[in-house]
Amino acid sequence: xxxxxxxxxxxxxxxxxxxxxxxxxxxxxxxxxxxxxxxxxxxxxxxxxxxxxxxxxxxxxxxxxxxxxxxxxxxxxxxxxxxxxxxxxxxxxxxxxxxxxxxxxxxxxxxxxxxxxxxxxxxxxxxxxxxxxxxxxxxxxxxxxxxxxxxxxxxxxxxxxxxxxxxxxxxxxxxxxxxxxxxxxxxxxxxxxxxxxxxxxxxxxxxxxxxxxxxxxxxxxxxxxxxxxxxxxxxxxxxxxxxxxxxxxxxxxxxxxxxxxxxxxxxxxxxxxxxxxxxxxxxxxxxxxxxxxxxxxxxxxxxxxxxxxxxxxxxxxxxxxxxxxxxxxxxxxxxxxxxxxxxxxxxxxxxxxxxxxxxxxxxxxxxxxxxxxxxxxxxxxxxxxxxxxxxxxxxxxxxxxxxxxxxxxxxxxxxxxxxxxxxxxxxxxxxxxxxxxxxxxxxxxxxxxxxxxxxxxxxxxxxxxxxxxxxxxxxxxxxxxxxxxxxxxxxxxxxxxxxxxxxxxxxxxxxxxxxxxxxxxxxxxxxxxxxxxxxxxx
Amino acid sequence: xxxxxxxxxxxxxxxxxxxxxxxxxxxxxxxxxxxxxxxxxxxxxxxxxxxxxxxxxxxxxxxxxxxxxxxxxxxxxxxxxxxxxxxxxxxxxxxxxxxxxxxxxxxxxxxxxxxxxxxxxxxxxxxxxxxxxxxxxxxxxxxxxxxxxxxxxxxxxxxxxxxxxxxxxxxxxxxxxxxxxxxxxxxxxxxxxxxxxxxxxxxxxxxxxxxxxxxxxxxxxxxxxxxxxxxxxxxxxxxxxxxxxxxxxxxxxxxxxxxxxxxxxxxxxxxxxxxxxxxxxxxxxxxxxxxxxxxxxxxxxxxxxxxxxxxxxxxxxxxxxxx
Numbered sequence: 001x002x003x004x005x006x007x008x009x010x011x012x013x014x015x016x017x018x019x020x021x022x023x024x025x026x027x028x029x030x031x032x033x034x035x036x037x038x039x040x041x042x043x044x045x046x047x048x049x050x051x052x053x054x055x056x057x058x059x060x061x062x063x064x065x066x067x068x069x070x071x072x073x074x075x076x077x078x079x080x081x082x083x084x085x086x087x088x089x090x091x092x093x094x095x096x097x098x099x100x101x102x103x104x105x106x107x108x109x110x111x112x113x114x115x116x117x118x119x120x121x122x123x124x125x126x127x128x129x130x131x132x133x134x135x136x137x138x139x140x141x142x143x144x145x146x147x148x149x150x151x152x153x154x155x156x157x158x159x160x161x162x163x164x165x166x167x168x169x170x171x172x173x174x175x176x177x178x179x180x181x182x183x184x185x186x187x188x189x190x191x192x193x194x195x196x197x198x199x200x201x202x203x204x205x206x207x208x209x210x211x212x213x214x215x216x217x218x219x220x221x222x223x224x225x226x227x228x229x230x231x232x233x234x235x236x237x238x239x240x241x242x243x244x245x246x247x248x249x250x251x252x253x254x255x256x257x258x259x260x261x262x263x264x265x266x267x268x269x270x271x272x273x274x275x276x277x278x279x280x281x282x283x284x285x286x287x288x289x290x291x292x293x294x295x296x297x298x299x300x301x302x303x304x305x306x307x308x309x310x311x312x313x314x315x316x317x318x319x320x321x322x323x324x325x326x327x328x329x330x331x332x333x334x335x336x337x338x339x340x341x342x343x344x345x346x347x348x349x350x351x352x353x354x355x356x357x358x359x360x361x362x363x364x365x366x367x368x369x370x371x372x373x374x375x376x377x378x379x380x381x382x383x384x385x386x387x388x389x390x391x392x393x394x395x396x397x398x399x400x401x402x403x404x405x406x407x408x409x410x411x412x413x414x415x416x417x418x419x420x421x422x423x424x425x426x427x428x429x430x431x432x433x434x435x436x437x438x439x440x441x442x443x444x445x446x447x448x449x450x451x452x453x454x455x456x457x458x459x460x461x462x463x464x465x466x467x468x469x470x471x472x473x474x475x476x477x478x479x480x481x482x483x484x485x486x487x488x489x490x491x492x493x494x495x496x497x498x499x500x501x502x503x504x505x506x507x508x509x510x511x512x513x514x515x516x517x518x519x520x521x522x523x524x525x526x527x528x529x530x531x532x533x534x535x536x537x538x
Numbered sequence: 539x540x541x542x543x544x545x546x547x548x549x550x551x552x553x554x555x556x557x558x559x560x561x562x563x564x565x566x567x568x569x570x571x572x573x574x575x576x577x578x579x580x581x582x583x584x585x586x587x588x589x590x591x592x593x594x595x596x597x598x599x600x601x602x603x604x605x606x607x608x609x610x611x612x613x614x615x616x617x618x619x620x621x622x623x624x625x626x627x628x629x630x631x632x633x634x635x636x637x638x639x640x641x642x643x644x645x646x647x648x649x650x651x652x653x654x655x656x657x658x659x660x661x662x663x664x665x666x667x668x669x670x671x672x673x674x675x676x677x678x679x680x681x682x683x684x685x686x687x688x689x690x691x692x693x694x695x696x697x698x699x700x701x702x703x704x705x706x707x708x709x710x711x712x713x714x715x716x717x718x719x720x721x722x723x724x725x726x727x728x729x730x731x732x733x734x735x736x737x738x739x740x741x742x743x744x745x746x747x748x749x750x751x752x753x754x755x756x757x758x759x760x761x762x763x764x765x766x767x768x769x770x771x772x773x774x775x776x777x778x779x780x781x782x783x784x785x786x787x788x789x790x791x792x793x794x795x796x797x798x799x800x801x802x803x804x805x806x807x808x809x810x811x812x813x814x815x816x817x818x819x820x821x822x823x824x825x826x827x828x829x830x831x832x833x834x835x836x837x838x839x840x841x842x843x844x845x846x847x848x849x850x851x852x853x854x855x856x857x858x859x860x861x
């Protein structure tokens with residue numbers, strides 16, 4: 001690790017003498033904590049992925065061959081919880097931790113000790129959650145949405161609720177840290193509307209997190225008291241309402257969906273201009289689009305609940321509000337295409353993943369638009385059409401963006417170039433198999449196959465088998481990614497330049513690769529042409 | 539089980555003649571893309587929604603086709619532009635990056651056009667939704683109750699007269715149930731009724747209803763949330779304890795229509811199918827009278843009880859065997 005020349009902050013520790021425990025467990029350094037988040041996320045990605053492999057293996061052909069139905073339900077529930085709270089969210093926090101201080105010219109995160117705490121809560125939260133699989137009574141099996149009364153039948157409610165509380169505390173602290181860093185620690189001259197789009201996307205995401213994680217905490221706390229303390233929030237027999245939970249949950253849940261995609265928008269908005277060697281098209285429109293998507297995310301929650309028997313007026317309102325989201329989302333997609341148009345493009349691995357993101361996320365957006373149409377949703381709802389939809393936006397959306405970001409920034413993080421050949425092998429395998437995996441699920445849903453079932457009629461057999469084959473190969477392809485990362489960190493002989501990519505713009509590229517342990521201890525001077533969108537004429 | 543001409547789907551919608559033509563055309567495009575999609579029950583290789591068999595069910599079908607058509611056209615334009623850009627503006631082809639980074643006119647156009655498309659789709663969907671939400675004028679009422687993991691049907695009234703003592707439980711048929719056990723060694727492909735595979739899609743006692751009758755369903759649940767879903771009817775409705783949801787159907791053709799619980803409800807969520815047997819009004823009247831005979835102490839469909847699982851099979855072609 002390279003060292004900064006100066007230590008003008010009062011750190012008790014001298015990192016060159018740190019042992020492993022001090023370096024990683026007691027770290028207050030945004031880069032080390034960012035690395036911890038990313039490693040944790042990768043681990044959870046493989047754990048959550050292995051659950052998905054069990055699901056796809058059971059669904060490989062009709063008939064029950066491998067697991068009992070209850071265990072299958074535990075797998076679908078855990079797969080979602082681990083992937084959402086363990087893989088996608090921590091990956092974005094890790095990327096934010098690593099990159100936001102570098103991108104805004106700050107020496108570190110604003111609240112370094114809280115940063116340490118918000119990471120180190122996570123391993124405990126997931127140990128608690130995953131331990132339920134080994135307990136008598138088993139893990140949660142009522143779906144990640146935890147709808148009562150079903151979720152209250154589980155023996156593991158308390159474990160799950162406390163795990164979610166911990167994850168929520170971690171997320172809120174991470175969000176506070178990011179907001180404080182962005183609002184207070186930008187280098188002089190780094191005006192808000194000169195910030196990279198990734199930083200903007202995280203600023204807005206952090207506000208979403210602070211707004212909705214307490215709502216989730218409230219919802220699951222009510223589950224807890226319903227189960228153990230004889231309250232009746234969601235128990236009709238006691239004057240409660242099971243649908244109330246769904247309203248509260250989705251008031252969290254829909255912004256949560258955008259928490260998992262807005263930073264991805266930011267990442268793609270960094271990568272495409274770099275490899276098109278052209279400033280991002282419509283920078284302000286991009287920022288405003290993210291902000292309006294974030295606003296709209298608060299008024300569309302009941303589109304997850306069209307089939308619960310909402311009154312006509314509510315169905316119409318939530319349908320219109322949901323459809324409205326297509327406008328700013330469309331603007332973003334058009335602007336990415338506009339950025340590519342007239343550029344001078346090369347297609348290194350990050351760009352390949354970014355281009356695949358734009359196409360496949362848009363396909364997920366299309367099915368989202370179809371789902372917004374209430375009468376059609378009465379058919380699609382809770383079928384594999386929905387499963388296909390949200391995996392297009394989460395896997396080929398959020399996760400492709402995280403992978404793209406890793407390829408894009410890993411030379412900066414490690415000082416080594418990854419293997420472009422194996423990166424491309426990983427890309428082509430991922431992009432082919434992910435479509436073999438999820439595209440046929442649209443057909444299954446349209447034909448009427450409900451989601452979360454462990455077995456199905458033979459009419460659904462052919463597409464399920466295709467989907468499972470795609471699933472196994474997509475899962476196996478991610479081992480290539482693991483190999484590329486390990487090779488890059490420890491074995492790569494090819495050193496990265498400071499700039500890394502010819503078209504890269506932004507403060508992070510003005511630092512050495514890898515950057516010094518404490519970066520920007522003296523605030524950098526901002527040259528507008530150095531910013532990714534520094535050529536904006538207005 | 540066919541639904542008549544394709545154009546008909548479009549014409550059902552209100553609104554301007556021109557718009558109807560557009561819808562009809564898109565419907566034809568979607569149909570030709572997906573070939574023989576006029577199905578009531580899932581078929582291997584099925585690619586599109588079923589048009590269904592009720593006076594309502596073509597609304598989601600047409601809406602699905604129109605929305606899909608719109609998405610395909612937008613997709614071709616956007617991805618087409620992307621691929622042209624990726625081909626033309628490559629560094630390896632000597633492309634030099636332009637300096638511009640916005641274009642107000644283009645941005646206004648690509649914000650406005652989606653708004654217009656969305657308004658058209660919203661108008662179509664709202665029209666369908668209003669039709670769906672009108673549960674008035676029903677000639678028959680059936681109460682549906684979800685249990686872990688079976689359905690209960692109570693016939694409440696028919697043609698203005700209350701129906702008493704016609705209620706029964708409906709659960710997965712024995713053959714499917716034996717086959718679906720872990721490592722049962724039984725072949726799901728062998729669970730057939732006639733030519734149709736009914737694995738996990740058959741019940742002991744189907745819901746028997748008349749055709750050409752507006753049937754009001756009141757749907758609730760006893761333990762956890764379930765969802766009553768028969769694709770051929772064009773909708774699903776959650777069955778929620780403590781909540782009574784109302785919805786309706788009006789089936790046009792006799793037949794056996796299969797569906798499943800669509801809301802995760804515990805370990806056997808995948809094993810509580812729904813079978814609706816639509817019969818002619820005369821046959822239904824006879825069936826109902828049979829059920830109400832005090833002689834039959836078990837409040838279940840007497841004739842089906844005699845030969846569970848197989849009974850539904852004989853019905854698609856000859857729904858009046860029930861007598």
